[in-house]
Amino acid sequence: MTAAAPRSPSVTQLGTRLGTGLAMLAALLSPAAAQADDLDALSLADQTPQTEVEQQSWQFFTEGMLGYINRKEGQSDIHPSRISLDLSVDYRFNAQWRGVLANRLDLNRVDLKDGQGSQHEQINTLKEAYLSWQIQPDWLLDAGRINQRNGMAYAYNPSDFFKAGALRSVVSIAPASLRENRLGSAMLRTQYLWEGGSLSALYAPRVGDGIGDGTSNIAQGADSGSFALDLASSNPADRWQLAWSQRWFDGFSPQLILFKEAGSAPRLGLNASWLASDALSLYAEYSGARSRSLAQKARQIGGDERFYSRLSSGATYTFPVNLSLTLEYQYNQAALDKTGWQALGQQGAAYGRYRSLATREQDNPTRHNLFMLASWNNALMRNLDLSLMLRRDLVDHSTLHWLEARYHFKCADLALQWQSQQGSAISQYGAAAERNSVQALIKYYF
């Protein structure tokens, strides 16, 4: 049914094949040899056994990690380790009803250097648990805990309004992991679709003693119990959202979002992307609202509200060797500029509260930031993926580097990760206790 099958060669592979180049060239130049090669291929296909792979409604994997963290001068190095169990189920009961469940359990352990003791914790994160009713093929209703994720930027998502307070267990600073391993919010959601567009509406009520507006460093009422549902963190205030997207023309389908949280002014979100060439895609994500600045929120003070914009804009270019390079510029008008950031750095407690708030909200603490990600699949050898991530604070010039080598086996991944943070003592990345860290991971899929 398809036009052709995969496996076109890349420039890298051309290089690796030079060893057999002469013989191959001779073969290509000879129609008889080419014919023989074709016959060999057909014979091989004859011998290929029939295999049946059924679509599964669940996925389950376990991940083990051993690490070493080198910390700042005066603080001893530590050895973290972790075992994680991750289950996701998407089960269809009948033509109209479907159930979704996503749960993760992290068993963490930290050993201090030279046997000075250890700490243990177990954190269960119920990411999603909801029922979905397909009233009509183009009209749906969902109820339960849902990970509602907006935004199409890679690393900073200003229109992802449900990210605040959603992180319960951070196992990696990779953007995909931060999006994946978080709490969904309890909500009622409906969506209507038509050709080339959709409209969705949702309501997420306040539950427990959570507080809205991000005015606290730690969500009040947050339940840190190992197996807590932690609804106070995921549902800190009454919130609703409308999202509309429409395909205007081939290659351009912007999305408009209107979000409202009790006690705050409505927020506007916008997402758009374009295909500039067959190797280059561009994107922009924006949000804007009247609010207090991050610093005002951190100090829990009132004051004049003003309109603040946040933007994340970038491009991904793919080179012929299957290497993709993403560059993303991030702007947060509500965060501190250079002068304010330097001044805050001299105020120990206030600095700590500000950083805690920014972390909890998954917001950038300074106004200008840069993100770069290079992903090279089948790099140097088959099944080996290399990723290099760089986060650069353009205000205080601190930097975070993250490098991963991941090898794929049939049912398992083996990964080695290295992370390094550099900068002054009060900078975004230099303030962390961790300087360098190494992690070895094995992930097994059942």
Added chain:
Amino acid sequence: MTARSFTMKRQALALLLAAVMQNSLAAPTTTAQDLLAASDAIRNPDRSFGLNNTLIEYRDGKQIDSSTLAIYARADSKTGQFRNLIRFVSPQRDAGKLLLKNGNDLWFFDPSSKASVRISPQQRLLGQAANGDVMTVNLALDYHASLLAEEDVQDGERQKRASYLLNLKAKHGEVTYERIEYWIDRSNSRPIKAKFYSSSDRLLKTAYYRQFKSQLGVERPTETVIIDGLDPKWITVMRTSDLAYRDVPESWLQRDYLPRFNPEQAK
């Protein structure tokens, strides 16, 4: 001009003259484009459908990879070209990921991170596969076909077949291959073999269509054997199964539906 191309042009001219003469007696004329469209109709059902596609990859006679995809396709009411929704079934690490192609729009969705990301045609998600390789395509809509020759060609079952050799030139830049040489069975318009070329006219792949079986009322190829253009020991066997008409509503073929797609819905 090479002797081969001269001979081929002579054959093509003779064929066209014969066709014109025949047409004076019996209408209508079958053009190269018609032949291509007839071949498309053998590869692709006439309304929205789904199938499973298993790719088994060999290098130097040794199996090095395999993956399975579930493909759902629906023709665009305006252009007639297929829009494809592809769900990764195996390997397990990729299970549930989705790739949507709607015209020039390519979206990739990872269900674990809930991220829908626009990707460019150059971004490959299937090992070395180009995204367009596994898509359902009506070639007649994307290529200008011309008749190169009539010749006997060895098919995928190693039998000699009387064929039309068509030369397909891309109508626009949104296709995976700039040029295709395409052999079609003279007796029944079945695709027999194809050679795919880059914009620099380098041979990228050779494909044999074989294992014809009755599916949805038509004898269709259920296996395609792909031979790399540079390394003939690099072979992919692509098998299709479970071809069935599927209800794939227009409204599902968009970015906003990807987080909701469940394969059981497309029944």
